Structures are given as structure tokens and as C-alpha cells.
Amino acid sequence: MTETTTEPNGSSAKQPAQADIAVTGLATMGRNLARNLARHGHSVAVHNRTKARTDALVATYGDEGTFIVCDSIEDLVRSLKRPRKVIIMVQAGAGTDEVIEQLADALEPGDIVVDGGNAHFIDTRRRESALRERGLHFVGTGISGGEEGALLGPSIMPGGTAEAYQTLGPILESIAAQVDDTPCCTHVGADGAGHFVKMVHNGIEYADMQLIGEAYDLLRTVLGKSTEELAEIFRTWNSGDLESFLIEITAEVLAAKDPRGEGAFVDVVLDQTEQKGTGRWTVQIALDLGTPVSGIAEAVFARSVSGHAEQRQAANGVLEGPSTKITIDKPEEFVEDVRRALYASKVVAYAQGFDMIRDGAEAYDWDIDLGAMATIWRGGCIIRARFLDRIREAYEKTPDLPSLLVDPYFARTVNEGQESWRRVVATAAAAGVPVPGFGAALSYYDALRRDRLPAALLQGLRDLFGAHTYRRTDAEGSFHLDWSGDKSEQEA
Numbered sequence: 001m002t003e004t005t006t007e008p009n010g011s012s013a014k015q016p017a018q019a020d021i022a023v024t025g026l027a028t029m030g031r032n033l034a035r036n037l038a039r040h041g042h043s044v045a046v047h048n049r050t051k052a053r054t055d056a057l058v059a060t061y062g063d064e065g066t067f068i069v070c071d072s073i074e075d076l077v078r079s080l081k082r083p084r085k086v087i088i089m090v091q092a093g094a095g096t097d098e099v100i101e102q103l104a105d106a107l108e109p110g111d112i113v114v115d116g117g118n119a120h121f122i123d124t125r126r127r128e129s130a131l132r133e134r135g136l137h138f139v140g141t142g143i144s145g146g147e148e149g150a151l152l153g154p155s156i157m158p159g160g161t162a163e164a165y166q167t168l169g170p171i172l173e174s175i176a177a178q179v180d181d182t183p184c185c186t187h188v189g190a191d192g193a194g195h196f197v198k199m200v201h202n203g204i205e206y207a208d209m210q211l212i213g214e215a216y217d218l219l220r221t222v223l224g225k226s227t228e229e230l231a232e233i234f235r236t237w238n239s240g241d242l243e244s245f246l247i248e249i250t251a252e253v254l255a256a257k258d259p260r261g262e263g264a265f266v267d268v269v270l271d272q273t274e275q276k277g278t279g280r281w282t283v284q285i286a287l288d289l290g291t292p293v294s295g296i297a298e299a300v301f302a303r304s305v306s307g308h309a310e311q312r313q314a315a316n317g318v319l320e321g322p323s324t325k326i327t328i329d330k331p332e333e334f335v336e337d338v339r340r341a342l343y344a345s346k347v348v349a350y351a352q353g354f355d356m357i358r359d360g361a362e363a364y365d366w367d368i369d370l371g372a373m374a375t376i377w378r379g380g381c382i383i384r385a386r387f388l389d390r391i392r393e394a395y396e397k398t399p400d401l402p403s404l405l406v407d408p409y410f411a412r413t414v415n416e417g418q419e420s421w422r423r424v425v426a427t428a429a430a431a432g433v434p435v436p437g438f439g440a441a442l443s444y445y446d447a448l449r450r451d452r453l454p455a456a457l458l459q460g461l462r463d464l465f466g467a468h469t470y471r472r473t474d475a476e477g478s479f480h481l482d483w484s485g486d487k488s489e490q491e492a
């Protein structure tokens with residue numbers, strides 16, 4: 001174990017050391033998180049399975065603060081002040097389990113293990129319970145912001161015990177993004193709550209990106225806009241209600257040129273969206289919780305459709321599109337319609353995501369403050385956006401809001417946008433442009449506001465074919481109709 005501090009003359013000094021915190025796993029995220037900690041005055045013990053990464057970190061960035069180079073997990077543990085705090089930033093899954101096991105053998109009761117990877121919250125609950133039995137704190141922590149966020153200030157979503165957060169919180173809050181002098185980090189709730197919220201964050205990220213993709217496709221296909229014009233449209237949108245990191249980088253990606261030629265970068269990228277799995281997890285868990293996250297589900301499926309290259313190739317030229325080409329008389333009005341449809345659909349995706357956090361909190365007995373989640377997503381993370389302030393205000397004003405859509409600001413937003421939304425979805429259908437995100441969001445909006453749904457007919461069908469019973473609008477209890485007999489009603 002050696003401490004590397006940079007002296008004023010630039011030389012390195014080696015001395016026994018006591019680090020404030022450790023990071024193991026120094027790939028993209030871990031390296032930048034360690035640098036962020038060091039830049040904020042924390043002495044950081046650093047370790048990576050493959051030593052070359054540790055050496056490269058210290059050789060390149062050693063002058064940014066105090067790094068203590070460790071060759072092994074045991075070395076790392078020896079370097080730390082008590083209670084020891086170790087952040088794991090390794091590949092999610094088996095790698096994380098391996099590192100936890102090594103750490104648990106070397107640490108002592110009261111020490112804190114932080115998993116900052118994208119772990120499934122069910123794994124986090126299992127790991128937390130196992131480490132608790134050994135007297136250790138396990139803090140599953142969602143960290144969002146990618147490479148740049150990890151270095152300059154991510155959004156941090158720690159779970160685990162309040163006791164562990166008391167020790168760990170000040171350090172995490174010091175390196176998190178800051179918005180209006182408020183750190184984008186707070187204790188989310190017990191055991192896997194942090195990773196659950198990070199999972200939903202990523203689900204919303206999928207929905208948001210899908211909606212942006214649909215807006216781009218519509219403006220390009222229906223209006224024939226060039227990528228330069230589209231970049232400008234997104235740039236303009238980024239100065240209004242839609243202001244967000246994802247809209248900002250959409251303009252950047254659309255403006256980018258093919259590094260190998262003259263054309264647009266986006267035109268040479270293979271149109272198959274990959275996924276690491278957090279969006280899929282969100283939908284799987286939402287199905288179990290019974291939370292309709294249709295925007296996220298459509299986004300996950302749209303990625304799957306894009307990846308089915310052989311099917312798409314087989315259908316291309318076989319399945320017909322509209323027989324008449326759609327013409328738009330007032331292109332500028334259509335651009336505004338798409339902007340409003342995008343904002344309204346985005347509001348639905350976030351409303352569904354917040355519903356899922358509320359349902360997850362109830363199912364897993366977490367005390368999650370929805371307004372606080374909106375607060376810590378205002379900066380640092382991939383879905384950071386101006387309107388998260390509105391979400392924070394909505395939940396602060398009415399913590400038990402049945403749906404974000406009924407908050408006065410959001411109700412007015414979707415009400416004002418709904419005519420545009422309908423025109424956009426209808427135009428997309430007429431032009432043969434797939435808009436699963438816009439369509440699902442509008443259907444959800446219409447389902448919520450309807451007085452009666454066709455669910456009543458489905459209940460009738462279920463009762464006829466399977467005697468599954470139905471409830472009545474005008475009486476308590478469950479009933480069954482004698483479908484094959486005299487059609488009389490019996491109480492079930």
C-alpha cells in the first residue's frame with residue numbers, strides 16, 4: 001500500500017496512510033468516482049482486480065488529490081479509517097458477489113460496503129441481509145450520470161440503513177451534483193430502495209429516449225427535415241419546458257458528422273438499440289407490482305423490435321405502408337404539435353415511473369419521499385430536466401397525490417397539449433411512422449380520464465367462459481350469471 005500525494009514540486013511522496021474511503025473497480029465509473037472523491041479532499045484508497053488500471057489512474061490523475069494505491073482487497077481494508085467505507089464499482093452480477101465476499105471476509109463489524117453498480121434491487125436485498133448478519137452495513141447505491149457525472153457530480157441514490165447514511169452521507173453529498181445548493185443525493189430508504197429507484201430512473205430514461213426518437217422520426221419522415229434542421233429544432237426545444245440533458249445531447253448527436261465521411265453521424269449508426277437490462281427489469285417488476293408503466297414497456301419493446309434485424313428485413317417490401325403520401329400544410333405548426341406531444345408523453349412516462357416508486361415502496365416497506373426523488377434527479381443524472389422541479393413541487397404540496405397527472409400544473413400541461421397529441425398520433429398512423437411511446441402515453445391519458453372503460457365487458461367475458469365472477473356498480477359483493485341456464489344472477 002502506498003500513498004500518492006503530489007507535493008508542490010510535482011513529486012510523489014510515499015508514506016503509511018489512513019484513507020477516508022476506498023473504491024474498488026476502476027473502469028469508467030470507478031476511476032472517475034475516485035477522482036471526484038479525491039478532488040473533494042477525501043483521501044481515497046484505490047484498487048482494481050487488474051492492477052494496470054490502478055497504476056494508470058494514479059499515473060495520470062495522481063495530482064488531483066490523495067490516492068492510496070492498494071494491490072489487494074486486504075491491503076485496501078488495511079488502509080482505511082474506521083468505520084471503513086468501501087465503494088464497489090465493478091461489473092454488476094457475479095463480479096459484484098465475488099468482491100463482496102472478499103470484502104466481507106476482511107472487514108469488521110460496523111464497516112460499510114457500498115455497491116455503486118447497477119445491481120438488481122432484489123440482489124441488493126439479499127446481499128444486505130447476508131452482510132447484516134455478519135455485522136456489516138451494505139448500502140446498495142444507484143449512481144447516475146455516466147462517465148462525466150461520476151467525475152463532475154452524479155445523482156446518488158443510496159439505500160441501506162439510516163445509521164450507515166449518517167456516516168456515509170456527508171461524503172456522498174460532497175461529490176454529488178448540486179442544484180440550488182442542494183446535493184443530488186439523499187437516503188432513499190432501507191436495503192434495496194436505492195437500487196430500486198435507480199432502476200426506475202433507468203426505465204424512465206428508456207421511455208424518454210424512445211419519445212425523443214419518435215419525435216425525430218416524425219419530423220424527419222413527415223416533414224423531410226434534414227439532420228441539421230432537426231438539431232436546431234431540438235436546440236430550440238431545449239430552451240423551453242423540455243429543457244433537459246437528453247434533449248441537449250439529442251441536438252449534439254444530430255449535429256454530429258460521420259467521422260469517416262461527409263454525411264450525418266446518425267445516418268451511419270446501425271439502427272438497433274442495445275440494452276444492458278435495467279429497463280427490462282423495471283418492466284418485469286412493474287408487472288409484479290401491477291403498475292402500468294406502458295411508456296417504459298413500449299420503450300423496452302421498441303428496442304427489441306429494432307434488434308430483430310432478420311424479421312425487419314423479411315417484412316421490408318412485403319408489408320405495405322399508406323397508399324397516399326401525407327402532406328402537412330403548415331410545417332411549423334406540426335413541429336409545435338410534436339413538441340407538445342413529446343412533453344405530454346414525457347409527463348406520462350414520469351407519472352408512471354413515480355407511481356411505480358410509490359407502489360414499490362408500499363410492497364417492500366420503504367419510506368420513500370417522492371418529492372425528494374425528484375429533487376435528487378434535478379442534476380447529475382441522465383434524466384435531469386427542468387420540469388423535475390415541477391414534480392418536486394407537486395409532491396411537496398401533496399405527498400399522496402394519486403397521479404402526477406392530476407397535479408394542477410401537470411393537468412393543465414397535458415390538457416393544453418392533448419389536441420396536438422391526437423393530431424400527432426393520427427398523423428403518424430396516416431404516414432406509417434411507428435410511435436409506440438406517443439401512442440401508449442395518449443392511450444394511458446385517455447384511459448385515466450374515461451368515466452367507463454371496456455373492462456366491464458371483459459369481466460362479462462371472464463364470467464361467461466370461466467365463472468370468474470364480476471362486481472356490480474350498484475351493489476356490494478361478487479356475482480355470477482347462469483350463462484348456460486336461465487341467465488339469473490347468483491351471489492358468489
Ligand SMILES: NC(=O)C1=CN([C@@H]2O[C@H](COP(=O)(O)OP(=O)(O)OC[C@H]3O[C@@H](n4cnc5c(N)ncnc54)[C@H](OP(=O)(O)O)[C@@H]3O)[C@@H](O)[C@H]2O)C=CC1
Pocket residue numbers: 025026027028029030048049050053089090091092094095096098099116117118119143144145146147
Ligand atoms: N458506464 C456507465 O455509464 C454506468 C455504469 N454503471 C454501473 O457501474 C458499474 C461499473 O461500470 P463501468 O465502470 O462501466 O465498468 P464495467 O461494468 O465495464 O466493469 C468493469 C470493472 O469491473 C471489474 N470486474 C469485473 N468482474 C470482476 C470480478 N469478478 N472481480 C473483480 N472485479 C471485476 C473490472 O476489473 P478488471 O479491470 O480487472 O477487468 C473493471 O474494473 C457497473 O455495475 C455499471 O452497471 C452505473 C451508471 C452508469
Ligand SMILES: O=C(CO)[C@H](O)[C@H](O)COP(=O)(O)O
Pocket residue numbers: 118143144145146202274275276277278279382
Ligand atoms: O445507468 C445508466 C445511467 O443512469 C446507464 O446509462 C444505463 O446503464 C444505460 O443502459 P442501457 O445500456 O440499457 O441503455
